[in-house]
Amino acid sequence: MLNGNIFKKALNSLEETGILRPGAKPQTPDRLYIKCDACKAMLLADELREHLYVCPKCGAHMRISARDRIHMLFDEGSFQEWDADLLATDFLHFPGYPEKLAEYREKSGEKDGVVTGLASIGGHPCAIFVMDPGFMIGSMGTVIGEKITRVFERAAQQKLPVIGFTVSGGARMQEGTTSLMQMAKVSGAVKRHSDQGGLYIAVLTDPTSGGVTASFAMEADVLMAEPGALIAFAGPRVIEQTIHKKLPAGFQRAEFLLEHGFLDKIVTRDRLRVTLKRLLGYHRQEDGSYGRL
Amino acid sequence: MGDFDRVLAARSAERPTGLQFFSAMFSEFMELHGDRRFGDDPAIVGGIGRLNGMAVTAICTEKGRTTRDKVRRNFGSAHPEGYRKALRLMKQAEKFGRPIICLIDTSGAFCGLEAEERGQGQAIAENLLEMMTLRVPIVSVITGEGGSGGALALAVADTVWMLENGAYSVISPEGCASILWKNAAEKETAAEHLALTAEKLLPLGIIDRIIAEDEPMEQVMKKLGCLLYQEVERLRSINIDDLLEARYQRFRSMGTDKIQKGTEEL
Numbered sequence: 140m141l142n143g144n145i146f147k148k149a150l151n152s153l154e155e156t157g158i159l160r161p162g163a164k165p166q167t168p169d170r171l172y173i174k175c176d177a178c179k180a181m182l183l184a185d186e187l188r189e190h191l192y193v194c195p196k197c198g199a200h201m202r203i204s205a206r207d208r209i210h211m212l213f214d215e216g217s218f219q220e221w222d223a224d225l226l227a228t229d230f231l232h233f234p235g236y237p238e239k240l241a242e243y244r245e246k247s248g249e250k251d252g253v254v255t256g257l258a259s260i261g262g263h264p265c266a267i268f269v270m271d272p273g274f275m276i277g278s279m280g281t282v283i284g285e286k287i288t289r290v291f292e293r294a295a296q297q298k299l300p301v302i303g304f305t306v307s308g309g310a311r312m313q314e315g316t317t318s319l320m321q322m323a324k325v326s327g328a329v330k331r332h333s334d335q336g337g338l339y340i341a342v343l344t345d346p347t348s349g350g351v352t353a354s355f356a357m358e359a360d361v362l363m364a365e366p367g368a369l370i371a372f373a374g375p376r377v378i379e380q381t382i383h384k385k386l387p388a389g390f391q392r393a394e395f396l397l398e399h400g401f402l403d404k405i406v407t408r409d410r411l412r413v414t415l416k417r418l419l420g421y422h423r424q425e426d427g428s429y430g431r432l
Numbered sequence: 433m434g435d436f437d438r439v440l441a442a443r444s445a446e447r448p449t450g451l452q453f454f455s456a457m458f459s460e461f462m463e464l465h466g467d468r469r470f471g472d473d474p475a476i477v478g479g480i481g482r483l484n485g486m487a488v489t490a491i492c493t494e495k496g497r498t499t500r501d502k503v504r505r506n507f508g509s510a511h512p513e514g515y516r517k518a519l520r521l522m523k524q525a526e527k528f529g530r531p532i533i534c535l536i537d538t539s540g541a542f543c544g545l546e547a548e549e550r551g552q553g554q555a556i557a558e559n560l561l562e563m564m565t566l567r568v569p570i571v572s573v574i575t576g577e578g579g580s581g582g583a584l585a586l587a588v589a590d591t592v593w594m595l596e597n598g599a600y601s602v603i604s605p606e607g608c609a610s611i612l613w614k615n616a617a618e619k620e621t622a623a624e625h626l627a628l629t630a631e632k633l634l635p636l637g638i639i640d641r642i643i644a645e646d647e648p649m650e651q652v653m654k655k656l657g658c659l660l661y662q663e664v665e666r667l668r669s670i671n672i673d674d675l676l677e678a679r680y681q682r683f684r685s686m687g688t689d690k691i692q693k694g695t696e697e698l
């Protein structure tokens with residue numbers, strides 16, 4: 140289904156085509172070619188960027204940074220970041236954690252694994268959180284828990300919808316049982332926002348697993364995913380070790396979850412903007428609020 | 433006693449299982465089965481018990497006693513239908529104003545093909561979401577292993593206690609060591625730093641009380657029953673909206689004081 144012209148073709152005649160802005164800054168500025176992990180094609184970095192990091196040959200949706208995604212998706216200049224100054228600490232004196240934090244802060248340019256703030260999409264204001272695959276594969280610790288909790292609390296106060304992008308390898312072991320508690324912490328804030336009538340749309344991207352899947356990734360009113368995204372509680376390797384069997388092809392991919400009733404929709408990256416814009420539009424009330432807030 | 437020894441004590445086959453706690457604590461217990469959606473998961477047992485005369489909804493993970501029973505109960509590792517049964521019974525408790533008691537001893541939610549297919553992550557997520565606002569008191573006790581999300585799915589409570597030889601952890605020390613250091617033999621080091629013992633969890637605010645194991649387990653279980661009765665009575669005397677606010681803040685505060693503000697690193 141996916142091919143070179145997915146950016147021009149509407150999936151059904153009722154859904155208008157919405158072209159996203161290509162990413163501004165290259166993720167790999169020093170490389171001319173990038174290899175697609177899925178089909179092994181060598182792709183021109185500039186061309187790939189124009190294609191929103193979706194392989195023009197096979198349609199594979201590559202991982203992109205939180206900043207790239209915000210730039211591609213939300214109205215130009217609309218993003219105002221929240222809580223950019225929160226830093227994790229090594230409160231359990233976990234061997235190697237300070238070095239790992241320093242390494243990933245340097246590599247990703249982020250202080251932790253999620254970027255949050257206020258933005259708009261087609262003029263609809265929303266509170267957003269976008270997890271970053273480049274920071275310890277979005278492993279969830281105290282900073283991610285606190286920042287996302289604040290997103291839902293502020294959204295409830297300011298009567299805003301929440302749009303969240305998840306990507307996570309699971310909980311941050313280096314923060315011990317406190318990292319586990321973040322699942323309950325964020326869930327509490329999601330529930331309060333929801334009970335006030337707030338709208339929450341989640342987009343699950345590759346990979347979303349562990350504690351994030353078992354909490355806020357699965358708690359949205361509308362649950363979408365990018366094509367081919369791995370979405371799991373226990374990752375494929377853990378399951379193969381537990382049951383001593385090879386897993387069938389496509390197991391735990393977005394298409395599998397859709398078929399089993401755990402997703403509302405799979406949306407290709409080029410159609411995310413228009414899909415979110417329309418969903419927000421459906422929930423907009425006469426007084427300018429969203430949902431029942 | 434090192435932290436990994438504590439993990440071994442929590443896993444010990446000698447440890448009483450959930451149903452043995454029920455028989456020591458309750459004068460009566462009637463099991464209620466099924467999630468009304470898919471099936472009945474024997475890894476989680478739920479029903480109504482009488483605690484010092486008071487009717488309570490009681491839920492536990494159950495590892496099983498005999499080999500046959502252990503296999504049938506999947507060694508206490510629940511499938512999604514187990515968590516959905518627990519939530520069904522908790523909603524029933526809410527409807528009839530019954531307090532809820534959850535006893536937890538599981539190595540974790542089951543990591544298998546069918547569990548994933550039926551939405552293990554979604555089932556746990558729904559419990560976290562719904563338990564946060566159930567309008568009856570909830571008390572959870574980690575009696576042995578508190579294995580990650582599969583334990584937390586029964587532990588979003590007003591009060592969380594833990595037995596002295598319990599272990600409540602985000603990942604098994606073996607799993608942690610093999611992921612971080614590609615060496616399961618580093619499990620002792622991992623255990624020391626995962627903050628999984630009752631002693632380390634108390635100052636972090638993750639548990640509210642340590643239940644001492646300073647006498648034979650039969651006595652410890654009886655004592656736990658008495659303490660649970662008093663605690664439930666205490667929680668019942670609190671206005672429900674105040675109780676829900678406190679439950680929210682209990683989890684809201686987790687880890688917040690460990691975060692640093694500013695650009696200074698570590």
Ligand SMILES: [Zn+2]
Nearest residue numbers: 175178194197
């Ligand atoms: Zn490709």
